[in-house]
Amino acid sequence: MDELRELYQEMILDHHKNPRNFHGMDAASHAAEGYNPLCGDKVTVYLQLDRDTIKDISFEGSGCAICTASTSVMTELLQGKTLSEAEALFGRFRALVTSDPGEKPDQAGLGKLVIFAGVREYPIRIKCATLPWHTMQAALEDKSETVSTE
Amino acid sequence: MTAHLLKKGTIVRTNPATEQHGHSSPYDVFAIRKDFPILRQKVYGKPLIYLDNAATAQKPQVVIDTLRRYYERTNSNVHRGVHALSQRATEEFENTREKIRDFIDASDTREIVFVRGTTEGINLIAVSYGDSHVSAGDEVVVSEMEHHSNIVPWQLLCERKGAHLKVIPMNDDGELLIDEYAKLLTPKTKIVSLVYVSNSLGTINPVKQMIEMAHKKGICVVIDGAQAAPHLAVSVRELDCDFYVFSSHKMYGPMGVGVVYGKQELLEKMPPYQGGGDMIKSVTFAKTIYNTLPFKFEAGTPNVGDVLGLGAVVDYLQHIGYPAIAEHERDLLEYATARLSTVDGIRLIGTAKDKLGVVSFVLDGVHPHDLGTIVDREGIAIRTGHHCTQPIMQHYNLPATSRASFGIYNTRDEVDALVASIDKVKEVFK
């Protein structure tokens, strides 16, 4: 049970039940859809840019708790960030969730995102956590194809 | 006894107490479990509970031994050598073909073609029969509950030919609408391809009646028997289907082998699916003469070892007896359905009157993938996802379901453990 609690932390469950920035966006300048065929996670990420600053970011879709919470936390953290800050945060997040579960996670600059360290024990769930970030990236690159984790 | 039972028909549901079968009566599930070495392991420190049988079933010791014996003593190419090993391999290979003929009650071994699995089998039919019988404007009929492997090959055929794919709808219990099916059978319809038992919903479709309806209009019928093979004794002659396809690995046999049954008069007229060795009688650059049935459809070196493994599992299942298996699995399904129905927040997906082997469900507020992860930590293997039946998920407007599917070695205790693990899921998500 402890191990499961490590994965399903209170804050993750909270973001799953009450996702933040969970709505469409009429004024979006960028959007993309992400899909994880393994479990059917589907998220659409919307962004409104002001030059290279993320003025607003939101999402819609349905997914597992890990995916929904990860998307929700991402939209919280990226409000008002510059594109290069967003890119750097994604890099740190990816490093966190793919790091050796035996080692203490490097928390530097991650803030709230450390709550996802638990997925390292569940390799098949890593994609659930990274899907929104890949989708956000695709939206910024104006990729029209659905982002797939496969 | 076996042949008699097989000829008795499609769905055999006899009381094991009054039927004789191999293991001591009543059904001795613990003796059967001992035949499956893989079940003896722990996962995350808990005894493995394997409830993903619809994806693939575990293999009994006799299958493992047969493979081993083949590679230790017999391995040789078939149909080509004069030496002892090749003759032995050929003989055992062809004996297995006869065993499969008997198993599905076909009239002739020429009607039994070995392929890689159900998927390859359906592709063979869609290309060889489909390409020579379907033209622009024609229609191919499948159902809403097909596995992707019984959708995509027909879509490809329709694309090649400019034909149209028509879909038999189902109701919310997961039962096909027979009246709608009747309307889809028109002079344009050339092929109907139907799943016998749904891997996502467990529905047993009334295929005998549906085949009859198609035949009245002269339409060819293909049956996807992938999920029927492990649970039901089947007589292709009684069903009167034109083609029947199944996979070894879902019926406790090795992966990499499947069977296409086709009526001889149809197979005779069909062009080969693949070209190569073994499927020819003579080759010159001017003209190649094809081999006779079934070899015309078996190009290249076949998967001899795994075919023998399939033969071993047919013996094994017939020794236990399909009536006894059906009774055991009916009990498990009823028990699991009853237990899961009492769990607050669970909704069963697939509630057809005629069902076997599968309980699909969703739990309020919990995504199946999260449920699967938590249940897995209890050592319980279930499937979560779309089960290669995305149109079914679209019907119910669900991204995925959780599915427990049962086999000959599962027990009521294992169902209890599944229900208990769902309580744990609720605790995590409360």
Ligand SMILES: Cc1ncc(COP(=O)(O)O)c(C=O)c1O
């Ligand atoms: C109903 C049904 N049809 C077809 C298939 C495909 O079988 P295979 O993957 O063995 O080719 C499956 C299983 O995956 C199935 O459950």
